[in-house]
Structures are given as C-alpha cells and as structure tokens.
Amino acid sequence: MNHQTTYDCIVIGGGITGSALAYELAKRKLKVLLLEKDQFINNATTCSYGGLPYQAGTNPEISSLFAQSIQIYRHLSEELEQNIEFRELDLLLTIDSTENPQEVAQQYSQCHELPELLSVDSACKLEPLLNPESISGALRLSHAHVNATRVNMAYQDAFKRLSGEIRYEKVTDLIRRANQIQGVITNTNKYYCSHTIISAGGLSRFILESIGITSKIYFTNCVVLKVPAQKKLRLNVMLMPATIKRFTLEAKMSQTDLLWQKLTPESQESIVDVGAVQFRDGSIYLGQTSHIISDPFANLDLDWSQKQIKAGIERLLPKFVDLPFTAQNCLVAFSGDPNRPMMGAIPLWSGIYLFSGFTKTILLAPVLARALAEQIST
Ligand SMILES: Cc1cc2nc3c(=O)[nH]c(=O)nc-3n(C[C@H](O)[C@H](O)[C@H](O)COP(=O)(O)OP(=O)(O)OC[C@H]3O[C@@H](n4cnc5c(N)ncnc54)[C@H](O)[C@@H]3O)c2cc1C
Missing domain, CATH: 3.50.50.60 (FAD/NAD(P)-binding domain)
Structure with missing residues (x-):
C-alpha cells in the first residue's frame, strides 16, 4: 500500500x-x-x-x-x-569500600544541590538492605522517580x-x-x-x-535484569554507584570517530555499574552493564552481563541475589557533549x-x- x-x-x-x-x-x-x-x-x-x-x-x-x-x-x-x-525518591550513590568517601564526594562538588555524605551506618539506616561491608559511605541526593x-x-x-x-x-x-x-x-x-x-x-x-x-551521536548496548514484583523486599531508595563508569566510557568512546565508522560485532569495552530500583508494583530492575559495540544488531552475549550484575548485587544487596529475573538489552544513545x-x-x-x-x-x-x-x- x-x-x-x-x-x-x-x-x-x-x-x-x-x-x-x-x-x-x-x-x-x-x-x-x-x-x-x-x-x-x-x-x-x-x-x-x-x-x-x-x-x-x-x-x-x-x-x-x-x-x-x-x-x-x-x-x-x-x-x-x-x-x-511520579514520586519523590532519594537517590543513594554508593561509595565502594575500596574508595575514599571524601574524594568521591568531591566529584559532585559542582552539583546544584550538594549531595549529603553519609557514613556507612547512616546509609544502612536509610537503606537497611545494603551490605555495610561493601561500602565506605554513600551520597544522598534529593531525587524523583517515574x-x-x-x-x-x-x-x-x-x-x-x-x-x-x-x-x-x-x-x-x-x-x-x-x-x-x-x-x-x-x-x-x-x-x-x-x-x-x-x-x-x-x-x-x-x-x-x-x-x-x-x-x-553514539550508543552503548546495555543490559538490565528485570525482576518480577516482590512483596517481601522493599527498597527505600534508588541505588547507583557514586563513581559511574558509564560516563567515563561514553566520554572516551566519543573521542574516537574511527571506531564508529566500521560495524564491528565484538565489544570494544564493557563495564558494570551496579544499581537497583524498585517500582511501585514491587518489580525491580538490577543493572547495568554497558558495552561499546559499533554494530547495533550484533548478538550480545548476555551471560557475561548476568554474571557481572549478579556478582555486584550479591555484594551490595545480598538478599537480592537469588531473585528470578529476565535479562534484557537495549541501545542507549549518547552524545559527544x-x-x-x-x-x-x-x-x-x-x-x-x-x-x-x-x-x-x-x-x-x-x-x-x-x-x-x-x-x-x-
Ligand atoms: C538500565 C538503564 C537505566 C537507565 N536509567 C535512567 C535513569 O534513571 N534516568 C534517565 O534519565 N535515563 C536513564 N536511562 C537512559 C534512558 O532510559 C534513555 O536515554 C531513554 O529512554 C532514551 O529514549 P529514546 O526515546 O531516545 O530512545 P528509545 O527508548 O530507545 O526509543 C527509540 C525508538 O526508536 C525506534 N526506532 C529506531 N529506529 C527506527 C526506525 N528506523 N524506524 C522506526 N522506529 C525506529 C526504536 O524501536 C525505539 O522504540 C537508563 C537506561 C538504561 C538502559
């Protein structure tokens, strides 16, 4: 027609x-x-x-x-x-136990609202599901969610x-x-x-x-684990790492136009940013890996991502590790600036x-x- x-x-x-x-x-x-x-x-x-x-x-x-x-x-x-x-929902940026909290907090010194630097105890009071041994502190930021x-x-x-x-x-x-x-x-x-x-x-x-x-304009191929509604577990905050590797990856990969000129099915670089959010119906997204693969239709091997996300979640939120999930990947656009x-x-x-x-x-x-x-x- x-x-x-x-x-x-x-x-x-x-x-x-x-x-x-x-x-x-x-x-x-x-x-x-x-x-x-x-x-x-x-x-x-x-x-x-x-x-x-x-x-x-x-x-x-x-x-x-x-x-x-x-x-x-x-x-x-x-x-x-x-x-x-829509709801107000704090963002808790977790600082890994290997990182120095003050140095990490410094990365956020330009933010419109300075995030509050929390001790391990305060972070775990706000989010009791966190494993205190996995973090050296956290940053709390006023934040909303949809x-x-x-x-x-x-x-x-x-x-x-x-x-x-x-x-x-x-x-x-x-x-x-x-x-x-x-x-x-x-x-x-x-x-x-x-x-x-x-x-x-x-x-x-x-x-x-x-x-x-x-x-x-470029893209990462990202993987997230989607967990069906959970009645017994309830996250109080949205969790992301304070040091987000995806941003560094995007900045680096937008410097090299050559890489994007040829469609390659293999990943040039892959990272994991361990995070979690729970929706109103109790379902949870656990994430995320980001891969630089210039061929948007390449078959992404989900195994690596599943293992990386699960290992990170086991450390950060031990009670979440055996939850059932479906792994899903998608392309996420980003720009040079x-x-x-x-x-x-x-x-x-x-x-x-x-x-x-x-x-x-x-x-x-x-x-x-x-x-x-x-x-x-x-
Ligand atoms: C795990 C994860 C967590 C994230 N969390 C956040 C967050 O907390 N906050 C935030 O701001 N962002 C977040 N993002 C990023 C955000 O989700 C995306 O940037 C945003 O959804 C992109 O929207 P879009 O409309 O540009 O692209 P998409 O949602 O990908 O939509 C593009 C659409 O175009 C269609 N399309 C493509 N080509 C064609 C064609 N030739 N003809 C017709 N249709 C076509 C596709 O099928 C697709 O439906 C997250 C991303 C991921 C993966």
Whole structure:
C-alpha cells in the first residue's frame, strides 16, 4: 500500500523522546505521524530506571532545564490523564569500600544541590538492605522517580486523543531533494511531510548516515535484569554507584570517530555499574552493564552481563541475589557533549531535526520536547 498523505511532522521512534515530542507537536495543532518499528516495544525507555536527578545539574543552563522539567513532571499525570507513578525518591550513590568517601564526594562538588555524605551506618539506616561491608559511605541526593514505560505510554495515549497517528513501520530511508528532507520511506509506505524528526535512540546515527550526515551521536548496548514484583523486599531508595563508569566510557568512546565508522560485532569495552530500583508494583530492575559495540544488531552475549550484575548485587544487596529475573538489552544513545542537548534543526539541511542522545533523557524529554515543538510550530 502506498500512502500519499502529507503530514506537518513525522517523528521517527516511539521511545520517550519521540512520544513526548509527538504529543507536544499535536498539542500545537500540527498533523503528526509517529513511526515506531516495533509493535511490542523493547527499547531504552522500557529498560530505564526512571530516575529524575533534578538537583544534579552542574551548570546554570542545565540546572534551569532540570528545574523546569521537574515542574512539568509534578503535573504530568494530570496533564496526560494517566498515572505515571511520579514520586519523590532519594537517590543513594554508593561509595565502594575500596574508595575514599571524601574524594568521591568531591566529584559532585559542582552539583546544584550538594549531595549529603553519609557514613556507612547512616546509609544502612536509610537503606537497611545494603551490605555495610561493601561500602565506605554513600551520597544522598534529593531525587524523583517515574515509571518511564508508563510515561511513554501516557504520552502516546494523549497524542492519540489529540488525533495523532501512530504506525508500526520501520523507516528505511528519507525522501530528499537536494538538501531538503520531504518525508520518509518505510518498509511498506512512503509519507510526505514538512518536518521530519529523528528520535530513534541508538539507531539515530544510522538514519542520519543514510543521507550522508555523520553526527556525534553514539550508543552503548546495555543490559538490565528485570525482576518480577516482590512483596517481601522493599527498597527505600534508588541505588547507583557514586563513581559511574558509564560516563567515563561514553566520554572516551566519543573521542574516537574511527571506531564508529566500521560495524564491528565484538565489544570494544564493557563495564558494570551496579544499581537497583524498585517500582511501585514491587518489580525491580538490577543493572547495568554497558558495552561499546559499533554494530547495533550484533548478538550480545548476555551471560557475561548476568554474571557481572549478579556478582555486584550479591555484594551490595545480598538478599537480592537469588531473585528470578529476565535479562534484557537495549541501545542507549549518547552524545559527544553530555552538557549540550543534541536537538534541533540539522545545519545546512531543511526539514530535518534530531531529538535524541541527550543526557538525563527521562528527566529532560518533557521540557526539551516542548522547546523543540515550539521551535518547529512557529
Ligand atoms: C538500565 C538503564 C537505566 C537507565 N536509567 C535512567 C535513569 O534513571 N534516568 C534517565 O534519565 N535515563 C536513564 N536511562 C537512559 C534512558 O532510559 C534513555 O536515554 C531513554 O529512554 C532514551 O529514549 P529514546 O526515546 O531516545 O530512545 P528509545 O527508548 O530507545 O526509543 C527509540 C525508538 O526508536 C525506534 N526506532 C529506531 N529506529 C527506527 C526506525 N528506523 N524506524 C522506526 N522506529 C525506529 C526504536 O524501536 C525505539 O522504540 C537508563 C537506561 C538504561 C538502559
């Protein structure tokens, strides 16, 4: 079937970025098509802890965006008419027993709100499930939490109520005339539009490459263990390591464009950041490993990740070690400059925008979607 319908906007990708943006565009009375390749979504958003570290901004521009975003989140359930499970939930950044607490705390000295440095005893009072022997202290940060999958679904449902259209088709090419993008080609159709927005997470760079644009947007292949609802165990906080190896990995791997030019199925580097979060229904995510594999479709061996996460969890949260789980992997986009959101019109082109790969995506998606929708609609 060949659709000749013309839209104001086509958004590629139905994760949190694409869904939030599609909703904001439809709210501004634009005719919008959201294209998602998978009917049963398994993407970065469905693997996300859903943490909203709104006090962790390290410069005035980012802190102001975080403050605006948390304001939106506080009222988002009402706006979208669906419960997104928003709540205040402390973030406890665990400091490994091999690390010096004062030195680690120093890494957070630029944060908008200075995290509180807790002794081992105080950290274990706040979170009694912690193994005191695994840490030398912890940092407590005011923080909020949502169920990212629910936020995503709430945005999509609200978008449909505004007459937005969602189709489950894979975008395979962009329709171009000189340096203007006029629409997209999917596995089954061709659609025309004035504005095409790429929100395809880890696959965004490949859509851009299809028209010869090399961008500083990369991706990790991440693994999380999803534990079904637990009635007897209750985490009081969201847990992450204070020294997050993923950030160091991303910074390093965004320096070497060569690595990304050739699709390689082997992992160039893999790290584990031991963390945990429990959702309102009692289910738990234990994470996470991050792998640098330039081929997004490479078959990831989940065994290594399972062993690494389980070993870390056994040390940090011994009562969690025998919980049943399903391991899931996904691509997570990141950019060369975590402090500069990758969003907006693509220079030297018209009709095409990128909305992906920015830091603290779950927190920033609502506020940045509003800003980009405003830019496109005026
Ligand atoms: C374990 C884990 C924990 C995390 N915790 C946090 C956290 O606490 N806070 C936080 O802010 N972030 C967190 N993140 C990161 C965050 O989840 C992601 O950055 C965010 O969900 C990315 O959203 P997205 O819309 O950009 O991408 P995705 O959710 O991956 O969505 C992109 C969509 O595009 C679709 N797509 C791709 N190509 C095409 C195509 N050609 N045609 C049609 N559709 C296409 C894909 O199928 C996918 O559904 C975490 C990530 C992981 C893995």
